[in-house]
Every structure is written in C-alpha cells, then in structure tokens.
Amino acid sequence: MGGSMRGFSPRIGALRESPTRKIDELREKLRRENRDVILLSTGQPSIPPPREVREALGELLKVDTMELYGYTPSQGIYEVRQAISEDLRRLGGLEVPPEQIVLTAGGQAAMFSTLATLIEPGDEVVVTDPTYFGYKPLLEYFGAVVKPVRTRLEDGFQPNPEALKDSVSRKTKALILVSPDNPTGRALKEEAAKAVVDLAEDYDFWIITDEAYKTLIYEGSHIYLYKLAPDRTISINTFSKDPAIPGWRLGYVYGPPEVMPKIKLVNEEMVYCPPSFAQRLVAIYLRSEARMRYIREVVEIYRQKRDVAVAALRKYVPEARFIVPAGSMFIFVDLSRYISDGESFARELLERYGVAVVPGSYFSEIYRAAVRISFVTEPPHRLEEGIRRIGEALKAT
Amino acid sequence: MGGSMRGFSPRIGALRESPTRKIDELREKLRRENRDVILLSTGQPSIPPPREVREALGELLKVDTMELYGYTPSQGIYEVRQAISEDLRRLGGLEVPPEQIVLTAGGQAAMFSTLATLIEPGDEVVVTDPTYFGYKPLLEYFGAVVKPVRTRLEDGFQPNPEALKDSVSRKTKALILVSPDNPTGRALKEEAAKAVVDLAEDYDFWIITDEAYKTLIYEGSHIYLYKLAPDRTISINTFSKDPAIPGWRLGYVYGPPEVMPKIKLVNEEMVYCPPSFAQRLVAIYLRSEARMRYIREVVEIYRQKRDVAVAALRKYVPEARFIVPAGSMFIFVDLSRYISDGESFARELLERYGVAVVPGSYFSEIYRAAVRISFVTEPPHRLEEGIRRIGEALKAT
Numbered sequence: 167m168g169g170s171m172r173g174f175s176p177r178i179g180a181l182r183e184s185p186t187r188k189i190d191e192l193r194e195k196l197r198r199e200n201r202d203v204i205l206l207s208t209g210q211p212s213i214p215p216p217r218e219v220r221e222a223l224g225e226l227l228k229v230d231t232m233e234l235y236g237y238t239p240s241q242g243i244y245e246v247r248q249a250i251s252e253d254l255r256r257l258g259g260l261e262v263p264p265e266q267i268v269l270t271a272g273g274q275a276a277m278f279s280t281l282a283t284l285i286e287p288g289d290e291v292v293v294t295d296p297t298y299f300g301y302k303p304l305l306e307y308f309g310a311v312v313k314p315v316r317t318r319l320e321d322g323f324q325p326n327p328e329a330l331k332d333s334v335s336r337k338t339k340a341l342i343l344v345s346p347d348n349p350t351g352r353a354l355k356e357e358a359a360k361a362v363v364d365l366a367e368d369y370d371f372w373i374i375t376d377e378a379y380k381t382l383i384y385e386g387s388h389i390y391l392y393k394l395a396p397d398r399t400i401s402i403n404t405f406s407k408d409p410a411i412p413g414w415r416l417g418y419v420y421g422p423p424e425v426m427p428k429i430k431l432v433n434e435e436m437v438y439c440p441p442s443f444a445q446r447l448v449a450i451y452l453r454s455e456a457r458m459r460y461i462r463e464v465v466e467i468y469r470q471k472r473d474v475a476v477a478a479l480r481k482y483v484p485e486a487r488f489i490v491p492a493g494s495m496f497i498f499v500d501l502s503r504y505i506s507d508g509e510s511f512a513r514e515l516l517e518r519y520g521v522a523v524v525p526g527s528y529f530s531e532i533y534r535a536a537v538r539i540s541f542v543t544e545p546p547h548r549l550e551e552g553i554r555r556i557g558e559a560l561k562a563t
Numbered sequence: 564m565g566g567s568m569r570g571f572s573p574r575i576g577a578l579r580e581s582p583t584r585k586i587d588e589l590r591e592k593l594r595r596e597n598r599d600v601i602l603l604s605t606g607q608p609s610i611p612p613p614r615e616v617r618e619a620l621g622e623l624l625k626v627d628t629m630e631l632y633g634y635t636p637s638q639g640i641y642e643v644r645q646a647i648s649e650d651l652r653r654l655g656g657l658e659v660p661p662e663q664i665v666l667t668a669g670g671q672a673a674m675f676s677t678l679a680t681l682i683e684p685g686d687e688v689v690v691t692d693p694t695y696f697g698y699k700p701l702l703e704y705f706g707a708v709v710k711p712v713r714t715r716l717e718d719g720f721q722p723n724p725e726a727l728k729d730s731v732s733r734k735t736k737a738l739i740l741v742s743p744d745n746p747t748g749r750a751l752k753e754e755a756a757k758a759v760v761d762l763a764e765d766y767d768f769w770i771i772t773d774e775a776y777k778t779l780i781y782e783g784s785h786i787y788l789y790k791l792a793p794d795r796t797i798s799i800n801t802f803s804k805d806p807a808i809p810g811w812r813l814g815y816v817y818g819p820p821e822v823m824p825k826i827k828l829v830n831e832e833m834v835y836c837p838p839s840f841a842q843r844l845v846a847i848y849l850r851s852e853a854r855m856r857y858i859r860e861v862v863e864i865y866r867q868k869r870d871v872a873v874a875a876l877r878k879y880v881p882e883a884r885f886i887v888p889a890g891s892m893f894i895f896v897d898l899s900r901y902i903s904d905g906e907s908f909a910r911e912l913l914e915r916y917g918v919a920v921v922p923g924s925y926f927s928e929i930y931r932a933a934v935r936i937s938f939v940t941e942p943p944h945r946l947e948e949g950i951r952r953i954g955e956a957l958k959a960t
Contacts, residue, residue: 171736171768172795174825175683175705181828184835187637210633217627224621230614236607237809240584271668271812274835286572304832308572339568371568398569412634413839415668415812428571431578435701438581438671441838442810 180306185299185528189512193522204552206539207522209348209495211410213464215447216456219409223447238442240434242269242418246445249452250418256458257381258390262420268430269440272415273378273404278304279432280400280419284372285310289339294325296498296530298348298376310339316532319500322489323352327361334365340372341365345389346379349529349538350498351491354389363395376402379494381461384469386492397422400429405444407495408461409451416444468495468542471549475541478550482557495542498526502535504560511563512537519555577703582696582925586909590919601949603936604919606745606892608807610861612844613853616806620844635839637831639666639815643842646849647815653855654778655787659817665827666837669812670775670801675701676829677797677816681769682707686736691722693895693927695745695773707736713929716897719886720749724758731762737769738762742786743776746926746935747895748888751786760792770796776891778805778858781866783889794819797826802841804892805858806848813841865892865939868946872938875947879954892939895923899932901957908960909934916952 189207196203214220226234241247247264254260270276277300285291287309293301295314305312315333317323325343334341343362345354354362366373375391380403392399400421406412419429433440451457472490475497479486485503505511508525515521515537526536537556541549586604593600611617623631638644644661651657667673674697682688684706690698692711702709712730714720722740731738740759742751763770772788777800789796797818803809816826830837848854869887872894876883882900902908905922912918912934923933934953938946 171686171734171766173683174680174822177683178680178825178829181825181832183828184637184831187831190636208634210629212629214627214629214632220624224624227617227621227624230611232607232609232611232807235611235808235810237605239587240581271672271834271838275668275833278833283571283575286570286574289568307832337568369568410629411632413632413836415834415836415838425571428575428578431580432575434581434584435578435704436672436675436833437668437812439810439812441668441812441841443840444838 177307180303182303186524189516189522189524192516196520201520203516204521204548204555205543206549206552207524208543209407209540210412210543211407212543213410213467215409215411215451216454216460218456219447219451219454222450226446234443234446236442238439238445240439241430242267242440243442243445243449246449249449253452258388258393260390260393262392266423266426267418267420268426268433269445270417270419270433271437271440273376273402273406273417274300275415275433275436276402276404276417276419277301277376279429279436280374280402281305281308282432283425283428284340288337290335290337291339292333292341294343296349296526296533297342298344299528301342313338314531317350317352319487319489323347323350324355324358325362330361330365334369334371336369338369338371340374342374342376343391344376346382346491346493348379348494349496349524350489351494351496352489353383353386353492356389359389359391359394363391366395366398371398373399374402375399378402378404378407381408382465382468382495383493384465384472384491388493392420400425405448408464409447411444411447414444414447415441416448471541471546474546474549475539475553478553482554483560495540497539497541498529498533498536499539500526500533500536501560505535505563508535508537511559515556515559519559521552521555523556574704577700579700583921586913586919586921589913593917598917600913601918601945601952602940603946603949604921605940606804606937607809607940608804609940610807610864612806612808612848613851613857615853616844616848616851619847623843631840631843633839635836635842637836638827639664639837640839640842640846643846646846650849651817655785655790657787657790659789663820663823664815664817665823665830666842667814667816667830668834668837670773670799670803670814671697672812672830672833673799673801673814673816674698674773676826676833677771677799678702678705678707679829680822680825681737685734687732687734688736689730689738691740693746693923693930694739695741696925698739710735711928714747716884716886720744720747721752721755722759724755727758727762731766731768733766735766735768737771739771739773740788741773741775743779743888743890745776745891746893746921747886748891748893749886750780750783750889753786756786756788756791760788763792763795768795771799772796773799775799775801775804779862779865779892780890781862781869781888785890789817797822802845805861806844808841808844811841811844812838813845868938868943869894871943871946872936872950875950879951880957892937894936894938895926895930895933896936897923897930897933898957902932902960905932905934908956912953912956916956918949918952920953
C-alpha cells in the first residue's frame with residue numbers, strides 16, 4: 167500500500183495468535199475428520215458452577231425488566247466487589263475494601279489494563295522463565311523490555327534470590343509472578359516471596375501477581391503477596407477457574423488505592439463495564455453456602471486427577487522430570503532425556519497419537535524439550551491413556 | 564514518587580471518566596437521598612430481549628456440562644458469526660462472510676481494538692462535531708490528532724462536502740461517522756454518504772462507521788457505508804441496543820479481509836474471547852422468529868416516545884431548536900435562545916428539578932448551550948414530565 171494512509175499501527179506487530187489457539191484449530195480440523203483427541207492442552211475446568219447457583223441465575227431470566235441487562239458501574243457492581251472483599255478475607259485474611267477492587271472482562275483484561283496503566287516504552291519488566299505464554303507478547307505490545315529470570319526444576323521452580331537480583335535494575339518497572347504457577351504448578355514459598363518483596367522495596371518497583379489458581383491448592387497454602395507488600399502489589403484474578411466460567415469473561419484486580427482508579431479508567435475505555443451476567447453469577451456464588459463446599463469438592467477431584475497423571479508419568483514415561491504440582495491445573499514435564507524439540511514432538515503427538523499438549527518452548531527459552539500437561543480437563547481414564555500414548559510416542563522417536 | 568519506578572504510563576493521561584458516569588454518580592447520590600430522578604441521560608433500552616429467547620437461554624443453565632461455560636474462539640463462535648452474516652444480508656442486502664466478522668466485548672471494545680489496529684501516533688482522524696463523547700479521549704489515548712468537521716443543525720446535521728474536504732489531508736488515517744447519530748439522531752443521507760466515500764477514495768483513508776443504532780430507524784432507511792466502499796469501511800456494531808443487552812457486553816466489527824485478523828488479535832490480547840453467554844443469546848435471537856418482530860415492536864414503541872418528546876418540546880420549550888431524529892435514541896436540543904452554558908444548566912436541572920440530561924459540551928465545541936435528551940429509557944408520562952420540567956427550569960434561569 168505504498169503512499170497510502172490505509173496502513174496499520176506498527177505496535178500490533180508484537181501480537182501473535184495464542185499458541186493454544188493454534189492447537190485448538192488443529193484439534194478442530196481433526197474433529198471434522200471424526201478423530202477423537204485427548205485434550206491435555208487446555209486449562210479449561212471440567213466441573214461447571216454449582217447447580218443451585220445456575221438455577222438461581224436462570225430464575226432471573228424470567229423477569230420482564232431491564233434489571234438483568236443494563237450497564238453496571240465500570241468498576242463493577244458494588245455488591246459483587248463487597249462479596250469479593252469478604253471472600254479475600256475468608257480465604258487469606260486479607261483486608262481489601264471494595265473501593266480497591268476493579269472488576270474486569272476476565273483475567274486477560276485485568277492484565278492488559280494493568281500493563282496499560284503502568285508501562286511506558288523502555289520500562290523493564292521481570293518475568294520468570296518458564297512463565298505463562300501470554301505475557302511476553304503483551305509486554306512487547308506496550309513497549310516493555312522483558313527481563314527473564316530463570317527458575318529451575320531442581321529448585322522446584324522457586325525463584326532464586328540471587329538470580330532475581332541479577333535480573334533487576336533501576337529501570338525495572340515491575341515483576342510479574344504467577345502463583346500457583348502456569349505452567350509449572352509451583353506454589354511460591356515464603357522464603358522466595360520474601361526475597362521478591364525485599365527486592366521490590368530496594369528497587370521500588372511494582373509486583374504484579376497473577377493469582378488465577380489461588381484456590382486450586384493441593385499442598386500447603388497460598389501466599390498472598392499483597393499481605394507482605396500492600397503498597398506495591400497489584401493482584402490479577404479471574405473467575406475462569408473458580409467457579410469455572412472462562413467463557414463468560416470475568417476477573418478482577420486489586421491493589422493500592424492510588425493505582426486502582428487508573429486501572430478502572432482503562433477498563434472503561436476498553437469495554438465500558440465488566441459483563442453483568444457473570445457479575446450476577448459471582449454475586450450469588452460467593453455468598454452462597456455452595457462457595458466453600460464447591461471449591462473443596464473441585465480441589466479433591468483435581469487432586470485425584472493430578473495423582474493419576476503423576477502415577478501414569480512414572481509408569482509410562484519413567485525418564486520424565488517434573489515437580490508434583492502444589493497448585494494449578496498443570497504438570498510441566500521435562501522430556502530432555504528423550505527428545506530435544508518439544509514443539510515437533512507435540513505436533514507429532516497430536517497428529518499421529520491424538521493427544522494435545524502445549525510445548526515447553528511456548529513458556530521457556532530453556533525448557534524447550536518440555537511439554538505442559540493439563541490434568542483437569544479430561545476424565546481420569548482418558549488422562550491416563552493420553553500419558554500412555556505420550557510414552558508410546560517417545561519410544562517411537 | 565520522585566526517582567521511583569512506581570509511576571504510571573503517560574498515555575493514560577488522555578483518559579477521563581465518561582461524563583454519563585459522572586451523572587450516574589450524582590443520580591446515585593440523589594437516589595440515596597430518596598429523590599426520584601427522571602432519566603433522560605442514558606441510552607439504555609427499556610425493553611428486555613424477547614421472552615422466548617430468554618427462556619431458551621434459561622434452559623441451557625440446567626445442563627450439567629461445561630458446554631455453556633467454556634472459552635469460545637477469540638473471533639467468536641462460528642455459528643454466531645454465521646447468524647450475523649445472515650442478519651446483515653436480511654437487513655441491508657450486505658454480503659459479509661463470517662470470516663470477516665469479529666465478535667467483541669461490546670461496541671466500546673470494537674472501537675478500541677479498531678483504533679489500536681489502525682492508529683499510529685500523529686495520524687489525523689476526522690470526527691464530526693457534534694459526536695459521541697467517547698471517541699475523543701480514545702483517539703488521544705492512541706496518539707491521534709483529532710480533526711473535527713462541523714455539522715450544522717440547519718443542515719439536519721448532515722456532513723457538508725466542502726467542510727469535509729477542509730478537514731482532511733494526506734495525514735488523514737480515518738474518518739469516524741456515527742449513523743444514526745449519537746447525539747443528534749441524524750441518519751446519514753445518500754448524498755453525504757457519497758461525499759464521504761469519494762473523499763476517502765481520493766485521500767485513501769479508512770472509514771470507521773459506528774452503526775450501533777442501525778435497526779432503530781424511524782424515517783427512511785439505514786445507509787450501509789460498507790456497501791459503497793467495502794475495501795475501506797470498518798463497521799462497529801453492538802448488541803447493546805438490539806436486543807438490549809448492554810451490560811452483557813457483546814458487539815462486532817466487520818470490514819475488509821486484510822484488517823479483520825489484526826482486529827481479532829487485538830481483541831484476543833484484550834479479553835481473550837468475547838463473552839460466551841451473550842453469544843448464546845444472540846445465536847438464539849438472530850435465528851428466532853422473534854428477531855424481526857421484536858425490532859418492529861421496539862421501533863414502534865420508541866417512535867411513539869420520540870413523538871411524545873417532540874410534542875412536549877414544542878409545547879414546553881417553544882424556542883428550542885432541534886431536528887426530529889430519523890433514528891437512534893436521542894434528540895439534541897439547542898437551547899441557545901434560553902441559555903449559554905448547557906453544563907451548568909444540566910447540573911441545576913438534575914439537582915433542583917430531578918431530571919438528568921447530558922450537556923451539549925460533552926459532544927460539541929460549538930453546541931455548548933445544547934442538551935441531549937434520551938427518549939427511550941423512561942415511560943411516556945415521565946418523559947413528558949421531564950421535558951415540562953426542562954421548560955420550567957429554563958423559565959427560572
């Protein structure tokens with residue numbers, strides 16, 4: 167289009183299609199060919215929200231007014247933020263007033279709006295390696311310089327204080343920490359959490375903590391960084407995993423009082439208000455008797471699946487290296503004793519063995535021979551069968 | 564925070580709270596004081612989606628699987644895009660394949676992602692004056708230089724070809740046109756539409772057309788600019804007005820094949836996927852027998868309300884100048900024969916007379932003595948009473 171004004175913004179050059187979306191497309195193609203695929207690639211929950219909550223919501227659809235359909239405040243309905251505030255107190259003993267909570271159109275919008283609020287081009291942002299694949303393109307879109315800090319399987323993927331220190335500088339704007347972690351399943355331990363907070367105070371940068379899996383804990387308990395550093399911690403949350411409404415798009419951010427009105431404004435510009443129907447569900451859910459019971463049941467079911475996956479890995483892929491996840495939905499499996507390229511292995515595994523996983527290279531520059539296995543989406547017998555096929559595929563390479 | 568890295572992005576300085584949100588807050592305060600307010604400020608529909616559609620949706624909530632709750636493709640569910648494609652053919656004779664439609668988290672996200680895709684800092688963007696108050700801050704956020712083109716009440720707010728030509732240059736990246744218009748209710752006429760398209764072709768810029776009110780037409784018919792210039796028209800749409808689910812946040816963009824994958828990518832980064840529950844409603848709605856009947860009924864009810872508002876204005880505010888809206892939900896009333904400052908008048912009107920309107924200065928540099936009246940939200944008797952109080956308040960000034 168030489169000379170034309172009909173071009174595009176150069177900034178969007180940083181954006182790439184989500185890798186799991188590419189896997190979804192291939193999966194869709196196989197489905198059209200009537201081929202069954204065992205889905206170990208997606209972090210989609212397998213248990214819908216409590217039936218009583220869904221039924222209460224269904225009743226609201228019968229009312230002939232605009233009540234259920236109208237705009238909500240751009241920060242989210244006050245009662246929903248109150249219910250979240252109570253939930254954070256119950257779960258973690260946190261004191262976060264509703265005024266410091268901003269509801270968003272999912273965890274992705276929570277992170278997008280937080281980065282839009284904080285990042286100037288040239289700012290340095292520290293992220294762990296491995297980390298969730300969504301953050302690097304987003305940081306590049308906002309012009310940040312990504313500074314990876316390696317975490318090692320041998321250390322249980324806990325960030326190492328010395329390595330952390332090497333990754334920060336006076337240009338560090340923020341550090342992003344996912345806990346429980348995607349893809350490794352590591353839950354941050356107290357010592358590492360304290361090292362992060364000390365460093366953030368020394369260099370005066372923001373801590374952005376992605377707590378999408380905070381209620382999916384199988385061992386120990388979740389550390390709320392906000393409790394350790396309320397002045398500098400911005401917490402990203404979602405209702406996609408608990409109570410399992412990923413498609414409905416609702417999440418929230420909480421953090422210090424001076425930053426929240428700005429994050430609210432960005433969300434108002436992006437989507438005007440958070441989806442109201444999902445807000446209604448969450449209002450009912452968080453204050454229902456079902457809330458704590460549901461999450462206990464879900465954790466118990468996911469823990470059993472996790473144990474099935476771990477046992478199957480030990481049986482069918484004995485040379486695999488991984489940590490038993492303390493939280494989240496994933497096992498990050500280093501296959502370097504079998505293969506060197508996880509990406510071509512994952513493609514082969516999907517096309518010839520009908521098993522979808524996400525290659526390690528999407529999360530890490532180092533663990534390129536790894537794959538991420540989600541243990542929540544499939545029922546136990548298919549989970550085990552998927553891992554058996556991974557072993558079979560590895561034997562054939 | 565001198566010397567600290569804990570600052571904010573300077574770009575968000577362009578963002579301001581939506582002015583109708585400020586009115587909402589004042590309204591909320593009056594409500595807490597138990598004062599009734601007649602709401603002529605908001606473009607919120609008054610008729611919920613068809614009952615049969617809501618009931619069908621309620622049935623889905625009873626099913627114990629993840630089907631209703633899971634992520635959807637980031638472009639939106641294919642069947643929903645197919646239904647939209649059929650709807651555009653039925654409504655306007657358009658041929659837009661589902662591949663060229665991207666579902667978004669509402670019309671605001673549709674515009675945000677379109678501007679993110681197109682705008683480089685320094686690009687000039689032409690907007691009419693008056694225009695929807697949401698666009699100027701958004702354009703400034705993306706670094707665009709806003710070039711207003713005045714439209715005049717005497718011309719029925721149709722853009723004038725000469726004035727249009729004066730506003731464009733070789734740096735013009737896009738022109739934004741709302742039709743039927745918010746705030747003026749003007750529906751673009753063929754002559755003005757052709758002038759816009761000719762100019763866009765001469766200067767080779769994008770046409771961004773906001774068609775939020777395309778089915779709310781009371782006189783004549785809606786002109787689809789995409790039909791006249793399919794290579795350069797990007798159309799912004801919403802389901803907030805039809806079928807009246809503003810809080811659920813669903814809209815869509817369609818346009819030329821080369822631009823849509825980029826807009827899709829931006830939406831994926833912003834919100835991952837459009838809200839799925841709203842997608843389900845739209846899928847049922849657009850393909851139901853209720854679809855055309857519902858919009859006919861809504862248009863008939865809104866037309867009656869419009870006529871009530873017009874008659875009341877002529878009776879109680881005889882020196883008011885306005886065009887009878889051919890579409891949308893609004894009458895833009897020039898009160899310059901009574902007052903000079905619409906903003907202080909609107910505040911006075913709300914606080915002392917309990918009637919909420921939006922001042923003209925939020926839409927226009929020129930029509931600062933105007934107010935925007937929404938005629939859809941309140942029932943006819945309250946609409947008339949609100950306008951009677953406007954006349955009373957004007958007499959007292």
